[in-house]
Amino acid sequence: MNEVQLFLAYAIQLEREAARRYDELRAIMHTAGNAEVAAFFTSMALFARRHLNEAMERGGFHEIPEMDWREFRWPTGMSPEAPSWEGVDAMMDVQAALLLALDGEHRSHVFYSQMHAATQDPEVKRFAGEFAAEEAEHVAELQKWLARAPMAE
Numbered sequence: 001m002n003e004v005q006l007f008l009a010y011a012i013q014l015e016r017e018a019a020r021r022y023d024e025l026r027a028i029m030h031t032a033g034n035a036e037v038a039a040f041f042t043s044m045a046l047f048a049r050r051h052l053n054e055a056m057e058r059g060g061f062h063e064i065p066e067m068d069w070r071e072f073r074w075p076t077g078m079s080p081e082a083p084s085w086e087g088v089d090a091m092m093d094v095q096a097a098l099l100l101a102l103d104g105e106h107r108s109h110v111f112y113s114q115m116h117a118a119t120q121d122p123e124v125k126r127f128a129g130e131f132a133a134e135e136a137e138h139v140a141e142l143q144k145w146l147a148r149a150p151m152a153e
């Protein structure tokens with residue numbers, strides 16, 4: 001794998017995990033009767049899958065490459081912290097679900113920003129920059145939803 005493919009392979013893991021997590025969060029909100037937030041999570045899962053598909057296409061992957069974050073080493077020697085998602089709890093309220101989603105988007109943003117800063121490869125730089133900008137928008141969007149969410153006692 002060249003540097004571009006390596007970057008895209010990890011981006012694929014990240015976006016796949018994000019999409020799965022949004023599916024879980026959507027189901028919880030649906031069960032809780034919060035159709036509005038469920039619909040929002042559906043659209044966020046779509047964004048993650050769009051990034052995933054874009055990374056698959058650009059990397060020329062026909063199957064999802066299985067990568068291990070513990071072995072993540074960047075050619076420049078930098079090893080960013082593996083983005084991880086905390087567990088979803090079926091009893092989560094709206095605020096907790098939005099906070100978990102925000103945490104995930106924030107970690108994605110940090111990952112892409114770090115890649116953008118660390119790489120010497122112009123293609124990785126362009127991709128990571130684009131993805132980082134979109135994750136920053138997702139972070140801002142979640143903050144808006146959180147500001148409107150009812151506060152837990």
Ligand code: ZN
Pocket residue numbers: 047048105108134135138
């Ligand atoms: Zn995102």
